[in-house]
Amino acid sequence: MTTYKEIFGKQIQKLSSDPTDAQAEGQVWYNTTDDVFKTVLSVGAWSTGGNLGTGRYNLAGTGTQTAGLAAGGYSPAVAATAVVEEYNGSSWSEVNNLPTATKGLKGFGVQTAAAASGSIAPGPVYGATTYEYDGTNWTNGGNLNTARGLGSANGTLTAGLFAGGYTGTNLTNSESYNGTSWTNSPTINTARRQAGSAGTQTAAVLFTGYTTTASTDTEEYDGSSWTTVNSTTVARDAGLGGGDLQTSAFIATGNPGVLTEHYNGTTWSAAPNVATARNNGAAAGTTNSGLGFGGYNNKNNTEEFTASIFSPIAATWASGGNLNTGRTLDGGAGDKNSGLVAGGYATTAKTAVTEEYNGTSWSEQNDLGTARYESALRGTQTAALAFGGYSGGGIGNTELYNGTSWSEQNDLNTGRRYLAGFGTQTAAVAAGGGYPSAVANVEEYNGTSWTAVTTLPAVRQRHGGGGAQTSGMVFGGISPNPGGSYLATAVGYDGTSWAAIPSLAAAKANIGGNSQTSQGTVFAAGGRPGYVTTTQEFTDEVVQLDYKTLTSS
Secondary structure, X not given: OOOHHHHHOOOOEEEOOOOOOHHHEOOEEEEOOOOEEEEEOOEEEEEEOOOOOOOOEOOEEEEOOOOEEEEOOEEXXXXXXXXXXXXXXXXXXXXXXXXXXXXXXXXXXXXXEEXXXXXXXXXXXXXXXXXXXXXXXXXXXXXXXXXOEOOEEEEEOOEEXXXXXXXXXXXXXXXXXXXXXXXXXXOOOOOEEOOEEEXXXXXXXXXXXXXOOEEOOEEEEOOOOEEEEXXXXXXXXXXXXXEEEOOEEEEEOOEXXXXXXXXXXXXXXXXXXXXXXXXXXXXXXXXXXXXXXXXXXXXXXXXXXEEEOEEEEXXXXXXXXXXXXXXXXXXXXXXXXXXXXXXXXXXXXXXXXXXXXXXXXXXXXXXXXXXXXXXXXXXXXXXXXXXXXXXXXXXXXXXXXXXXXXXXXXXXXXXXXXXXXXXXXXXXXXXXXXXXXXXXXEEEEOOOXXXXXXXXXXXXXXOEEEEEOOEEEEEOOEEOOOOOXXXXXXXXXXXXXXXXXXXXXXXXXXXXXXXXXXXXXXXXXXXXXXXXXXXXXXXXXXXXXXEEEXXXX
């Protein structure tokens, strides 16, 4: 019998704890602490991508997860559309339109060398036109021999394959494209429309779709004939089907539900489900790096599938110790294990009260030099900076805390209240605020002076903030004015730009919070509604190897 050592060239290791680096993938070891054999296998998950600019369904899709293409389709606002968008891995941008507004078409190729064929127009009228794309412009290519819509396509611009479809009845027709003209190819075994397909012109796989009902049928093509092979585990049609190889395909959502399956060239197996059910959308990419977008019931939505040997642990907020002095409109510094809160509004008046946090409880320290509320407080527990706020009016006053007492420093360029901030005593950020109108203004502090930088994505005031100058966040607050609603949303800053991150567990405003290091050690203390004593702690997303325990079964 072949041994593990003969296969891998080394013996199974005995380890007291599991390895944490990517080299563990595919290896087997014996965990002496848990008394089990373990390994690491690749897993995958769907995540939210950038929304299409024009929501639609029955559109053409092709390309990769980081270079996708969406063309035509049906948008309720304008019916059939000619709009074309390109995806860069995070967002869609509109490019040159198709020559004609078209729906029911299918795409193949890559973002810079693509084609879209077939169509359905009112009547209905079924089209044979093929549009070719060079990454900039669209031109007419060769016409399909059989005009149709809702077919399936795969391959490249110069070696494409189009199968099935609909002309009032389901079709078995199959055609091959050479970049100039279409040639009739062997017919598929089961007439169908709205099926998924993957692979190349001479090594393709066609699956699911609508026959007289949603189907599980799968067929493989070798360039000469179609052969029926193992079915999908769930019948469906109008799903997100794709893949770059005959031996590595995927089908997701459609009619019905959010189910995803992967094909390995022999069998179909369940894979992580999409988050958002949809049908008549489009897909791009591969089994390990897929993209799904558009659809009848989620016209703008985009989701990305990425396979990895790491499993994410979601970011969370958890309860911490209560402040001694309940307050609102306070400022916070430090981190969740060594925090600082100063100032605020306590019941009837502004306060200068300062408290330090040890990760469990709060204790009172020396007061601020100027009692204030609606200010920002940043830095560490022993080296903090307080700036802005209200003390009879909006102020730009800046004070330094050395772990014992406060002293006056250079002020903000623009005095304001209801602002948030993050960073250190010598590298701070002041974000938003203002009264009576909220602003999106942001300023950075270098230890001497304040400078205007990139504004917040949206105005907000009475919000909290935390993190480092190049890895910070603001959270909660009220938008866009004192009469606005409480927010739970949060945005992160990388030193250049802002982006959305997980929201607070509960919406609140007038919050103290901070971390001098990164987003992952931020706390949010106090706030409203009411005079809140509660604290929420933020833990950033982390990844860990996806360990599998081996059994004899």
